[in-house]
Amino acid sequence: MIKLKLEALGHPTPSDVALSNRKEFASTILWIEDQKIRLYSIEDREKLRHIDNPKSWEEGYLKYCADLQMPPLESQQEQMAWILSHAVRLEFLDDPEQFASINSKTGPPKSNGKQAPVKVQSIFDGKMNVQDKAFVDGVRQLASKLNVPHHPNHLLQLEAVARVVHERLSPAAKGRQPIVGTPFPFDKGNDIISANDPALDLPMRILRLLQIQSLRQLQTHINETIVAVQNLTANPKTDTKLGKVGR
């Protein structure tokens, strides 16, 4: 978030500011005051310029925080986040008109799972109204028949349905050999996740299992590729005449 805010303010190198480094932290604060906030007159910023003199700079910084009326915050990270938000707010208020055209409708798609419906939508693009009540009802019915849990977004739910069909009901899945061997109880591994918080423990384990499953698929695919190549290249040879037992 700090990186995004720095970027929005036009910081020259937003991605490599190491805030844990005292010097970098100090120079970033100075940059924000110099370029954006401009709370003080140029002469009054003198103390904030003493980046190489930690004691004097700290003094100036404490006063600066007080003058900005920053609420008491503990870590420098939080302080930086607050100052950046303050700077962004000032920047916005300078000329609100400039940003009027940007709103949630035209902004870039958010990444929190909204990409899936886009995919579903594109399949039905123009052929069907995916928001139609009959369509939504159809999805809900299908989901309840296949025991797919409810999700407020019916398109996401449709995607889950598609996955179940692909994994369990498709011709390829039906022809697949059932997995043999003793199942590994997933709470018997040596991994410690969150022993004293069951609410966190279980979902974490499930997510990790899903991750392991997709890794396994990838690794199996790699192995199959290697075997395919081996069919072309392999030619193991031995020659017992070469062998020699040592002393």
Next chain:
Amino acid sequence: MVVRSYNDELKYLEKVSDHCWRIKKGFQPNMNVEGCFYVNSRLERLMLEELKNSCRPGAVGGFLPGVKQIANVAALPGIVGRSIGLPDIHSGYGFAIGNMAAFDMDDPLSVVSPGGVGFDINCGVRLLRTNLYEKDVQPVKEQLAQSLFDHIPVGVGSKGIIPMNARDLEEALEMGMDWSLREGYVWAEDKEHCEEYGRMLNADPAKVSMRAKKRGLPQLGTLGAGNHYAEIQVVDEIYDKWSASKMGIEEKGQVVVMIHSGSRGFGHQVATDALVQMEKAMKRDKIETNDRQLACARINSVEGQDYLKAMAAAANFAWVNRSSMTFLTRQAFAKMFNTTPDDLDMHVIYDVSHNIAKVENHMVDGKERKLLVHRKGSTRAFPPHHPLIPVDYQLTGQPVLVGGTMGTCSYVLTGTEQGMKETFGSTCHGAGRALSRAKSRRNIDYKEVLEKLDQIGIAIRVASPKLVMEEAPESYKDVTDVVDTCHAAGISKKCIKLRPIAVIKG
């Protein structure tokens, strides 16, 4: 060198828990970090006795005691965390065998030291499982041992039965196990179950001397001498049922094959060549160490980089070597039981390196840092969910293969979170010597050793019977003590115990 009495030396050592000792700064000059070592009461006595003996007036010659070597490593430039001694530690060239140390890659002064890797670069252990049981193998174990002995040449100066020319070698050095795969000696799943996937990507055969290549060429697919061996073992005890089942070990009595070997003369020559270069580099860069044997070079210097590239090539050599022996073992078993290796389910459970330096990311003081981790006589033991371990072991933690001594037992452990925090994900590698080779030769009779093995029902094939006393169990620490210490200290977890029924040795 500071000369102090034994009691004065003890002031620098502090027992911090039942299984861990701290070595304070000042024990040796210029220590950048503290040292520590893991022992139980029996190993502790051995450790301190060694120190005591070296404090006697007039004690000269031989290697420094292990504790001193740990402290000298702690004085190397760029070391982070602690210089760590594992329970099987014993004195070696520069670094003690069983010492691990990590160096900060972002510190321009950090060093890489061939002594911290060892002469047998990427010496390691590989474990193959079978679906056979003890009752299937006992009646034919003599023939099986002979068949293995015929397939895998052993001993000093032995030559392999896989035809190789100079070009094959160059390719093998660059590709590691991928070469064995391409040529069809191993299975795709073998690569999956090998540390580093059986290939160091930074290997550069051009940085390896002609002499090393000449020594290495005929030796691929041979076991070598010294403590190397191939053993047919049976599962004696299962401590962690679920982890064992992930490795395909279901019941006591199941037969497995353990191969312990390294990079033969090739790795030895790479290390020797590097030491010569590094002595020059030390003079030029004014690097000072407490011990001349700790020759090293800055990681970013030409010598440092050349060594890392040549070491990677030697590591690849060792993997091809173990892969070739895997192929030969499978052949021997298939012939014996008149079936295919597939039907015998002869999969590689895992393959570990216990003499190597690798770039890894670790948390140091709450921050992620890129480190060059030296493990000499120490095995990587990563915890569950570490991205560098195979997907099959994500829930159990990395399998750690600990080879015992001839005629005793071996163990499979798994890596733990605590080990990741305390020892940069490292644990013990084997029994660890208690007597020097020369001492063993003087004190033990080889005929007795062979008779003893015969009495407990172990078939043995050796190239040089007169050297077996060096490898007699009496010459080593008790591997069970070593493993129990690692388990109790939490740096790895016991999973399976194995006992040998047939041994082939150099």
